[in-house]
Amino acid sequence: MAALKYAGLEDTDSEEELPPGWEERTTKDGWVYYANHLEEKTQWEHPKSGRRKRVAGDLPYGWEQETDESGQVYFVDHINKRTTYLDPRLAFTVEDNPVKPTTRQKYDGNSTAMEILQGRDLSGKVVIITGANSGIGFETAKSFALHGAYVILACRNMSRGNDAVQRILMEWHKAKVEAMTLDLASLHSVQHFAEAFKSKNVPLHILICNAAIFGAPWCLTEDDLESTFQVNHLGHFYLVQLLEDVLRHSSPARVVVVSSESHRFTEIKDSSGKLDFSLLSPPKKEYWAMLAYNRSKLCNILFSNELNRRLSPHGVTSNAVHPGNMMYSSIHRNWWVYTLLFTLARPFTKSMQQGAATTVYCATAPELEGLGGMYFNNCCRCPPSREAQSAVAAAALWELSEGLLRRRAGRRGP
Ligand SMILES: NC(=O)c1ccc[n+]([C@@H]2O[C@H](COP(=O)([O-])OP(=O)(O)OC[C@H]3O[C@@H](n4cnc5c(N)ncnc54)[C@H](OP(=O)(O)O)[C@@H]3O)[C@@H](O)[C@H]2O)c1
Numbered sequence: 001m002a003a004l005k006y007a008g009l010e011d012t013d014s015e016e017e018l019p020p021g022w023e024e025r026t027t028k029d030g031w032v033y034y035a036n037h038l039e040e041k042t043q044w045e046h047p048k049s050g051r052r053k054r055v056a057g058d059l060p061y062g063w064e065q066e067t068d069e070s071g072q073v074y075f076v077d078h079i080n081k082r083t084t085y086l087d088p089r090l091a092f093t094v095e096d097n098p099v100k101p102t103t104r105q106k107y108d109g110n111s112t113a114m115e116i117l118q119g120r121d122l123s124g125k126v127v128i129i130t131g132a133n134s135g136i137g138f139e140t141a142k143s144f145a146l147h148g149a150y151v152i153l154a155c156r157n158m159s160r161g162n163d164a165v166q167r168i169l170m171e172w173h174k175a176k177v178e179a180m181t182l183d184l185a186s187l188h189s190v191q192h193f194a195e196a197f198k199s200k201n202v203p204l205h206i207l208i209c210n211a212a213i214f215g216a217p218w219c220l221t222e223d224d225l226e227s228t229f230q231v232n233h234l235g236h237f238y239l240v241q242l243l244e245d246v247l248r249h250s251s252p253a254r255v256v257v258v259s260s261e262s263h264r265f266t267e268i269k270d271s272s273g274k275l276d277f278s279l280l281s282p283p284k285k286e287y288w289a290m291l292a293y294n295r296s297k298l299c300n301i302l303f304s305n306e307l308n309r310r311l312s313p314h315g316v317t318s319n320a321v322h323p324g325n326m327m328y329s330s331i332h333r334n335w336w337v338y339t340l341l342f343t344l345a346r347p348f349t350k351s352m353q354q355g356a357a358t359t360v361y362c363a364t365a366p367e368l369e370g371l372g373g374m375y376f377n378n379c380c381r382c383p384p385s386r387e388a389q390s391a392v393a394a395a396a397l398w399e400l401s402e403g404l405l406r407r408r409a410g411r412r413g414p
Helices: 002-006 113-117 135-145 158-171 187-198 227-249 261-265 289-314 336-348 357-364 391-412
Strands: 022-026 032-036 041-043 053-055 063-067 073-077 082-084 093-095 126-130 150-155 176-181 206-209 253-258 316-322 375-377
Touching: 032 053, 032 391, 041 391, 113 135, 113 357, 126 135, 126 227, 135 150, 135 158, 135 176, 135 206, 135 357, 150 158, 158 176, 176 187, 187 227, 206 227, 206 357, 227 253, 227 289, 227 316, 227 391, 253 289, 253 357, 261 289, 289 316, 289 391, 316 357, 357 375
Parallel strands: 126 150, 126 206, 150 176, 206 253, 253 316, 316 375
Antiparallel strands: 022 032, 032 041, 053 093, 063 073, 073 082
C-alpha cells in the first residue's frame, strides 16, 4: 500500500477511479488516454486498471467536436451553449485490451535472426524491407528469404539492390527475392514504389521500415524537407499510408519500425509543449546531424505507436525496435570520425545477424500475434523514453505528417 501511495496510486473504492493528478481525455477519433498533470505525461492505459478504452457511438445530439490551437480536442454543447474538454461519451466506453505477452523470454541480445526463424516455414508470406541492400536490412531480408518468404528488397540504388539479391540467391538458389526501387528521400519515388508493388496483386504480411541515414550533412530533398527527417520518418509514413489497404486485406499483418536507443537523447516539442516542425526539419543554420537522427528515431517510435492504435483494430499491428548499439554496418559512412568510432567499438558490438534478430522476432513471434504499440530491445519488450510514450505527441506527429503530405499534393495540383 505504501508503494501505491508513493506512486500516487492510493487505493480508492473503484478500480476505475483516477488517482489524484490524473485526467481522462479522448483523441479526435475517440480513443481514451490519461494525462498526468504532475508528471506531465500521457498514456493509453488506465493508471490503475491498466485497461485501454475507446468511446462508443456518436456524440449526443447538439454536440460537436473541435480542436484548440495546441491540438487538444474539446467539445461544444450547442444546446446548452457551453464547451468542455470532457468527452460526453466517456460514460459509454468499451475496452480495447490486447493481452500482454505472458511467455518467458526465449531470446536475448546474443540471438541471431536465423536462430529465431529456425524450424519456421514462411512460404506464402510476403515481406517488404526498406534499405535491405546492406547492414541489418540485408540480414533481415536474407533470414526471411532462407525460410521461404517472398522478400522484396526496397532499395534506392538498383545495382546495390540486385547485388544483394544475388548474394541471397547464392545461399539458396530457390529463394524468392526481388529488388525494387524505393528512394525514401522522394515522395514521388515512394508513390511509384507503392503503385509498382500493388500492380503485383500480392498480399503484404510483413513490412519492415528499416532504411535510415545517419550523420548526413544538411540537405533538402526534392520535397523541400530536411533529408534525415524525410528518409527516416516521413518517407516511411507515406509508404505505410499507401500500403495500408494491402496490409489490412492481408491481416494478420505486422509492421516493424527500426528505431534506436538514441531516441532517448532528444525531444521534438518546443518550450510550450507543442510539436515543433522546425525541430523536425530544421533550416541549415540550426542543423546538427546527430540531433536530426535522434529526432527521427523518436519519430519512428511515435509513428509505430500511433499506427498500431489506428490499424490494430483492423488486424495490422506495429512495434518499434532497437537493433543494437554501434553495429558495424554502413551507417557510419557519412563522416570519418563516425567510421573511426564504429571501428573501435566493433569488437564489442553485435553482428549484423544479431542486429536483425529483434526485428525478425517482432515480425514473426507467435506470442506477439495481435500485439503492438510496444518497443523492443534484445528481443525483449522495454519502455521507451517518456516522450516516446506520449499519446498526444504521437497523434500530433501523425497529423503533422499528414499535413506535409497534403501540402505536397496541393503543390502538385490535381
Ligand atoms: N548500425 C547501428 O549501430 C544501428 C543502431 C541503432 C539503430 N540502427 C538502425 O538500423 C537500421 C538499419 O541501419 P544499418 O545499421 O543497417 O545501416 P546501413 O547499412 O547504412 O543501412 C541503411 C540502409 O538504408 C538505405 N537507405 C538510405 N537512404 C535511403 C533512401 N533515401 N531510400 C531508401 N533507402 C535508403 C541504405 O541504402 P544505400 O546502401 O543505397 O545507402 C541502406 O541499405 C536504421 O534504421 C538505423 O537507424 C542501426
